[in-house]
Amino acid sequence: MQDVSLYLPGILLAYSAFMVAIASPGPNVLAVMGTSMSVGRSSGISLAMGVAIGSFTWALLTIFGLSALLATYASALLAIKIFGGLYLLWLAYKSFKSAASRHDIEARELAGGRRSPAGYFRRGYLIQMTNPKAALSWIAIISLGLKEDAPLWVGAAIVLGTFALSVIIHLLYALAFSTPVMVRLYGKARRGIQGILGTVFAFAGLRLLTSRS
Template sequence: MVEKTALLGVVSVALGMVLSPGPNMMYLVSRSIGQGRRAGIISLGGVAAGFLVYLLGANLGLALLFAAVPQMLTAIRIAGALYLFWLAWKTVKPGGISVFAVQDVPHDSPRRLFGMGLMTNLLNPKIAILYVSIIPQFIDLEKGDVLLQGIILGGFQILVAVSVNLSIVLAAGTVAGFLERRPSWLRIQRITMGSLLGVLAVMLAFGGSGSPAQL
């Protein structure tokens, strides 16, 4: 149903995006450093719930849209490439602030932590564009059920995002101290992630008008 190249493409994009600074990472790191790992894990549960909302909502609508207007895939491919280029520049541009900077945050209840994680993800433009403009371009209309393909690809994105974010939550305190003493390492991380996003953007932009799974 879903080509391995499409899965690898989604995993690559998901990895590049989850490792680039954004609202989700900033929130999870601030909670983990300021309130402890347990708070970070509860917050991550809210973020994961937000992914599921996007997964179901986007795919139910997109399945009908692409079946009626297949040409939309080309427009989505271009929009996704432009967004990745913008994200790459934002990651490597001078003057960026480390998401691992230690900040004071108020201690909140588990319910509030989960709710804030959920809302942070639902209001995250990175995730909205990911599900509307990037993941759909890996769907191949000739491979059958569009809805099922979207759910499978989105499921892999969620697996990557939750796994990486959990690692970040567990290691946030250690990483914050390490980078605070070695600012040059932070610059290397930003350049590496920005370069990866740039390469993915080029692949997406010049992948042709055929199946996204061929990228």
Template sequence: MSPEFLLTTLLVVASPGTGVVVTLAAGLSGGWRRAVAAAFGCTLGIIPHMLAAITGLATLLSTSPLAFDILKIGGIAYLLWMAWTSLKDDGPLKIEAGDPAQEKTSGTLRVIVNAVALNLLNPKLPLFFVAFLPQFMDPEGPDAVGQLLVLSGIFMALTFAVFALYGIFAATLRDRLVRQPRIVVWLRRGFAAAFVGLGVKLAGTTV
């Protein structure tokens, strides 16, 4: 494993995107536990794309505009749905006074499911695995699948760590937001705009 792979992966993971927005929203609304749950969900959502890269499905996706567009439309629709729910009082950015540790398990599960779904419907991830990871594989290595699993595992570990840090940082601001309802309203609008922007960006993505 090269230092270049670690540095490049860290830059890719830390770049603002869907996962960052989701974990920030989770940390602000539900504290550090919900932020970690969101990071975990984003990481779980990577696994199907990793398996697709190993089995060759990702290659098929990269060469089939129709399959790519179907997945892209699903991703755009889900991002727009997240934008709409972000504006609602009982949406993912519902911030209430009290101890986040007392939140219901169903709320945490919803965060995980949303995070998994967002990554599952991201057509850029399978293309990333096909185009990015092979650059750091040893062409003379005896086990290509094993190399891909190791690189994917490192990518997932860094994804979880970076996203969790983003979310935990956001959670430290939660108590202040509880006392500032106007700021909460603008945060909801900001996150809604971010989800719409990500949807527009995804719409412009091509194979």
């Protein structure tokens, strides 16, 4: 029970950073939005599931890669945390810049014509796996929850928890943005949302940079 209380704050912070990262529209989220708006709900759902599985793949690659690195070089955790903190501060800057901009989101239908559900699933997976932001975000997210000499269940909790969140949130995007009302509402609230996201990114980045363990 003592172990749970020791690692739970970091795990919850990793979950929070992950949810904030999804709330900040990148190529994956914009693709789900655009497909749901232009093609339809079922196609958006298929694409969303491909993105979620891609996110799960990145989580596994990151946690195993960082665990192997830390097993060999224990001091590498400090460098990882510095990198992750700086990247989160960069995301904060991008969010604040987006909040200050009057330009709306650019969610468009994917190029290459209409696809089968399996085709949209594959495209979603490919979009997520070739997204540089996804790789960098996962290093920052996992370094938030990973402490030195953390047991295996901590990494498993981060990976499985974020996978469940990824499925739920991307499906909600697909469902919500298949309705014109939600598109209009998001457009009106976009700048405020980006400002909140920037604040959360800045907090997480500073916390990571000032963390001692």
